[in-house]
């Protein structure tokens with residue numbers, strides 16, 4: 220049978236960097252195809268070439284139904300049924316669900332929008348996907364997982380034959396991931412091809428019909444998941460046998476650095492109390508919407524609590540903004556790093572050093588070039604950031620490498636308290652270890668670390684104590700060494 224889409228001899232270079240080097244790939248109607256590989260191996264670049272956002276070098280070809288479309292731009296390829304769901308989802312928050320779903324088909328006639336036809340088209344797409352979705356709500360009021368469904372419905376309304384998703388599950392909780400995987404299967408049953416990128420190998424093995432592994436811009440293998448293990452897949456991705464045994468988290472008990480007492484904010488979290496010691500890694504887990512991020516933002520001066528107290532090293536602390544929090548020695552690495560953490564047009568080196576420039580500066584306030592270069596090199600090495608030159612714009616790094624830059628930047632501030640919100644989302648399995656090692660080093664040096672994560676295994680393996688938040692309240696505290704993942708999960712789910 221002729222594949223729906225064929226990529227032949229796809230190569231792409233950016234300056235001196237070979238992002239893709241002669242890739243062949245075909246996608247079949249009705250299959251779920253996963254694309255995996257380490258950060259920077261070329262997954263997003265390949266997707267851009269598939270959708271027409273980027274051009275391959277001479278010799279590369281893209282065909283749909285056997286027709287050469289290499290020269291066709293994104294609009295033409297969309298018309299031929301290639302629909303991408305970008306990570307930002309490209310939705311209009313101030314429009315309704317129905318309008319968002321149907322807008323593509325009606326965009327040409329926006330002056331005379333036929334509301335009834337739009338609603339019908341939206342309802343049809345929703346029903347094809349078999350989900351409950353209120354068509355009249357504003358998209359701005361929906362959770363990420365629901366917005367994703369809107370984006371998938373929109374792709375259906377535009378008669379998608381291939382739906383492409385770049386890391387669609389990165390910011391979803393386990394339950395939401397399961398729901399999304401079920402929707403992918405729904406699409407496949409209807410004969411639509413799905414291509415998706417993920418660093419979560421368990422879900423890849425669970426849902427994919429075929430898996431393509433990239434390494435350094437080359438295709439290493441395309442294979443079915445049958446009999447394949449995560450370890451084997453990781454070996455294909457990295458070229459090395461990869462053994463992972465989680466180190467036991469150090470249970471250092473230094474003095475109390477952060478003390479939170481009865482902290483509340485209406486509608487977000489209620490009566491939260493805990494203590495964080497110097498040198499301790501404290502885990503905080505819970506479902507999306509449990510109030511973890513809101514609590515973290517309050518500690519960082521960006522979300523004023525209504526009641527309760529915070530103390531830092533024994534002193535009352537009521538930060539009016541993040542500057543006050545930084546001055547008190549608190550650093551916060553947000554979950555949504557790509558939109559908050561980086562100056563995308565600036566060099567990687569400047570991004571890395573933004574938080575520590577005053578410390579590097581000499582007497583006249585100037586940073587000696589040698590010192591600047593050495594500090595940048597240190598950050599790049601410690602988190603193994605894949606970068607051609609430190610002067611490269613941050614925008615040109617792969618997603619996972621951009622995340623590492625943000626992490627490195629805040630870790631370099633040597634804060635008293637470091638709050639990490641989902642530090643390894645979107646980071647490949649090999650690089651996760653580097654992040655955990657830096658966390659351990661910082662703790663050993665006396666930094667108090669609050670590690671927020673959806674992944675119960677992650678907090679249990681890397682924090683000595685784990686707090687569970689549910690519906691805005693602390694719903695349990697566990698000593699990692701004496702608690703199983705199942706026990707903690709029971710508290711998370713309630």
Ligand SMILES: Nc1ncnc2c1ncn2[C@@H]1O[C@H](COP(=O)(O)OP(=O)(O)OP(=O)(O)O)[C@@H](O)[C@H]1O
Nearest residue numbers: 233238258259260261262263264615616617618619
């Ligand atoms: N506009 C650009 N300019 C320079 N280099 C680029 C550009 N876009 C991508 N690259 C480089 O191409 C390589 C592949 O990047 P790509 O974004 O495709 O990786 P990826 O597999 O999606 O990684 P991740 O899992 O981290 O998202 C990287 O080395 C990246 O720095």
Ligand SMILES: [Mg+2]
Nearest residue numbers: 262263617618
């Ligand atoms: Mg990417």
